[in-house]
Amino acid sequence: MSTTPATHEPARPVDGAVREPLTQTTYDELREIAARYPQPRSGLLPMLHLVQSVQGMVTPEGIEACADVLGISAAEVSGVATFYTMYKRRPMGTHHVGVCTNTLCAVMGGDAIFERLKDHLGVGNDETTEDGAITLEHVECNAACDYAPVVMVNWEFMDDQTPESAVQLVDDLRAGREVRSTRGPRLCTWREAERVLAGFPDDRADEGPSAGEASLRGLRIARERGWSAPSAPGGSAGDAAVEAARGAEGAPEAEHTRQEAAVEQSPTDVQHEDNPGNEGGDAK
Numbered sequence: 001m002s003t004t005p006a007t008h009e010p011a012r013p014v015d016g017a018v019r020e021p022l023t024q025t026t027y028d029e030l031r032e033i034a035a036r037y038p039q040p041r042s043g044l045l046p047m048l049h050l051v052q053s054v055q056g057m058v059t060p061e062g063i064e065a066c067a068d069v070l071g072i073s074a075a076e077v078s079g080v081a082t083f084y085t086m087y088k089r090r091p092m093g094t095h096h097v098g099v100c101t102n103t104l105c106a107v108m109g110g111d112a113i114f115e116r117l118k119d120h121l122g123v124g125n126d127e128t129t130e131d132g133a134i135t136l137e138h139v140e141c142n143a144a145c146d147y148a149p150v151v152m153v154n155w156e157f158m159d160d161q162t163p164e165s166a167v168q169l170v171d172d173l174r175a176g177r178e179v180r181s182t183r184g185p186r187l188c189t190w191r192e193a194e195r196v197l198a199g200f201p202d203d204r205a206d207e208g209p210s211a212g213e214a215s216l217r218g219l220r221i222a223r224e225r226g227w228s229a230p231s232a233p234g235g236s237a238g239d240a241a242v243e244a245a246r247g248a249e250g251a252p253e254a255e256h257t258r259q260e261a262a263v264e265q266s267p268t269d270v271q272h273e274d275n276p277g278n279e280g281g282d283a284k
């Protein structure tokens with residue numbers, strides 16, 4: 001763990017009574033987002049993230065601002081903001097801690113982690129600690145099942161967690177210690193993450209690896225065994241990638257791309273050159 005101080009927002013009331021009003025700068029950024037799209041209303045989702053980055057939730061003021069900028073009704077904006085669970089209608093803590101309790105994570109320990117954190121933090125689902133530091137929520141599958149049980153902090157992955165590691169995680173966050181995702185990046189605050197989701201990068205995108213051993217194991221096994229994908233009738237995106245790789249004669253990516261295309265196929269579609277009868281292999 002690095003000794004570099006993390007950026008942390010001060011604790012603030014959790015009743016939502018005190019929030020920064022939207023400034024001219026925010027209105028300008030809302031218009032900047034809308035202008036990125038051929039149809040300005042397509043920018044509504046990142047605009048709502050920007051509102052959350054400024055006010056810690058989707059406020060009535062934020063809904064009105066989005067509606068004004070896009071020339072649509074507040075009801076239309078509200079309809080979107082209440083549909084997606086990433087948009088919060090209650091004040092959020094400095095950090096959002098999401099525990100995956102979907103099936104695989106649940107049986108691997110996600111349920112136990114969630115119960116332990118509820119007890120440790122003294123909050124229930126979708127509630128915020130009294131110091132405003134942590135909002136705890138159980139979340140659905142985040143497509144990281146190969147690292148189950150998974151916890152997310154401000155949408156960064158914390159893989160292979162246990163009740164004990166999760167308690168240490170929230171204690172570190174509350175103490176303002178720097179914490180890194182198990183995949184590398186330094187954790188920011190929830191509001192800072194919301195600004196990134198609004199389309200304003202924080203230059204942390206390249207911190208840490210993009211994939212780890214558990215995710216790449218299938219690719220490694222395919223390479224070791226020389227598995228390749230059959231050609232699909234009429235071709236496919238995978239075929240196009242393979243052909244592009246073959247065209248790059250001598251390029252080291254060629255074989256890499258061929259193998260990636262192979263493992264992107266359904267396991268039952270992959271030809272096992274070393275053992276055609278072994279469809280499932282031992283990839284697990």
Ligand code: FES
Pocket residue numbers: 100101102103104105106140141142143144145148150
């Ligand atoms: S079930 Fe938890 S990430 Fe998929």
